[in-house]
Amino acid sequence: MLAPVFTLAVLAACAPATVAEAPVRDCQALVRAYDIPGATAKVTSATVRSSGPERCEVTGRIAPAVTFRLALPVRTYGGRYLQYGCGGFCGEVSSPAVVGCGEDTGDAAVAATDDGHAGPAMDGSWALRDQAARDDFAFRAPHVLSLVAKQIITAYYGTPPKKSYFRGCSNGGREGMLLAQRYPRDFDGVLASSPAISILQLGGIYQTWLVRSNTGASGGPIIDATAAGVLHEAVLGACDGLDGLIDGQLEDPRLCEFDPATIRCEPGSARRNCLTAAQTEAAQRLYAGPTDGQGRRLFPGRQPFGGELGWPDWFGQGDSGTSAVLAENHLRYLDFPIGTPHSSLAGFGFTVGDYERLVPESVKINALGLDLTEFHRAGGRLVIEHGWADQGVPPSMVIDYYARLAQRNGGLENTRSFARLFLVPTLYHCGGGELLTRHDAFPELVHWVETGRAPDRTIAEGHGRQGNARTRPVFAYPERARYDGSGSIDDESNFTAAPPLVNDSGIVRWLGEDLYDRRGPVAPG
Known part of the structure; x- marks a missing residue:
């Protein structure tokens, strides 16, 4: 599944950064080994870059083959760590965008990984005979990166990050969901966009x-x-x-x-x-x-x-x-x-037998776990955002998961206390669309984690059918936006929250219902 390239983000809702006047250690001193449970990481380069927000750019490798990049703000660090997920079959390390509360500042340390193999994002050939690479992609790489990145952050600033966040779309959204399910203390806040939670199916x-x-x-x-x-x-x-x-x-x-x-x-x-x-x-x-x-x-x-x-x-x-x-x-x-x-696009049969052949690997890689008790107990907050017109990852799959999550975790209101879903009309997979084309709930996630106030609404942006600008509120599921009867229909201020018009639990009866209760493997630590 594809994911967008993230550019410089502005966290309009975040609190003022706690400015670090200077790093505790020299950037170059980070070039060394770091031990985590079950593996050793090696920083291979660390260089200060001054274009844009001044930062120490770190590259490294976690055994056996997880390559990563980490950017550390030199003077504007505010105690936050943000890790990006990767799209498609991964294989490439993106340059993580330094984010902050203003266009010219970056207050968060940011990181990204290739998920343990090299190659184009739409090429899965690396997985044919390499079980270690499969495991990294399925459930290990984002977790071990979080462990190593926090060690490096601590070494550089003298203290671990105050708050840690993860964001990703498509496969990256699956990674975010999986982290909340299997590694509930890695991140305080997770933004899962268009998450490919049942990725093998x-x-x-x-x-x-x-x-x-x-x-x-x-x-x-x-x-x-x-x-x-x-x-x-x-x-x-x-x-x-x-x-x-x-x-x-x-x-x-x-x-x-x-x-x-x-x-x-x-x-x-x-x-x-x-x-x-x-x-x-x-x-x-x-x-x-x-x-x-x-x-x-x-x-x-x-x-x-x-x-x-x-x-x-x-x-x-x-x-x-x-x-x-x-x-x-x-x-x-x-x-x-x-x-x-194995099979192929031409050879796959839509039969129960062919479906059942997918199950063993599904347990490893799918992010369908419904037990978020530890994530909730640790204070974790999950925001899922999805386009109603997503042509790649159907919204009904995510609604099905969220309905089951509510059923498992004490009902909708209890679930909304730590996990919220936002469904955006006309939005395609990971952005774009006919009318509403942009939606980013990350500022609301940060605000929720750091103030305790849950987001009831977000804002989607795009254009009307005549090409004029359009903004619309997107209310936390199951509520919807309703026009109040006055003013422009392209102005979000003229809409209020309303109950859903569909009397549907959202749960889909399908052959894979047992997968929601099957616990997948985890990496050490």
Whole structure:
């Protein structure tokens, strides 16, 4: 799953930094070994950089093969540590952006890792025969980086970080969820964006279903960009006003019960705003989600209504699209135990047998654990943000998890005391979209951790259908935004919180329900 490149962030809600006039130790002195449970880390370089916020840039390696970078503010450190997750299959160490309370300051030490292997983010071939690399990617690398980074921070400033945060999208969001579940004392706050929590089923089953549902006999897409636009306008025409406001977006796509058959072209029709029989069938399969021949659900997700314009980029390009590359790499290299037969995009069967072959590795890598007792007890705070139009990681999968989390942890209100979910209309996977295109709940997470005041609302930004600027409030699930009847519909101040319009628990009945109770492995420490 892909993740965005993070640029300089501004924590508008954070408290003033406690300025360090000078580092306790010289940057170059950090070049040495650091021991953590089960491994040794070695800093290979440490250099002061003055472009942007002045910082000590550290690179290193945690045995056996976890490469990392850590940036330490020289004069503006305020006691925070922020670790970034990585997207896709990882393999590359991003340059972590120094973040702070102002555009020209960085008050947080920041770090990132390649998750224990090198290669392009969309290449999973490293996993075919390397169990150690698999374990690093599945559950170890982000944890051991947190241990090493905190040791280096302590060595540099003379004290450990006051507060530690993790943020990531897609696979990085999965990492954040897994850290809260299996390493509950690593981070005080976790921001999981579009989290790929059931990543093996997501890559092996769901992405395969998307591609095969939308690929014709010639290898080209059944629903191309033109057909996706026709379908999208029909969905809006049928469902836009169901939330009480015609504004070009669906506040909750679950209200929509549109049937693509209603716009199927009549035989011999010259109309352009209709779908062929093949396009109609493909759309119905995409909205339904993966099932076997008996209708048993193989995955807790499906394409949401309202996200059709995002389909061509993900699964509208045959074997070269994002979904196809993800599915092929998952099934060929990662999803089955080493030494057992693997599969492929063309060869995977949507059967109970093929589903069950995914289970052994799923327990290791999926982030479906519902017991967050220790995370809650340690004062941890979790914010999940997800786009209602996410074409890569379906929102229904995350709603299903959150509903089960509430059921397991004493009900919705008790769960909202430490974990909150924000669902953003029209937002695609990790950002972008038709109307609302940007949402960042990280400042609200910091505010929650450091003041104890939970976020009831965040703000999403983008544009209206005429191109003008649009801001909308996004309220903590299950509440929704409701227009108050006066002022611009593109101004967030004219919306209030309202109860949900859907009377649905959110829980999806599927073959993998036992996975939520199966505890995955953890690394030492």
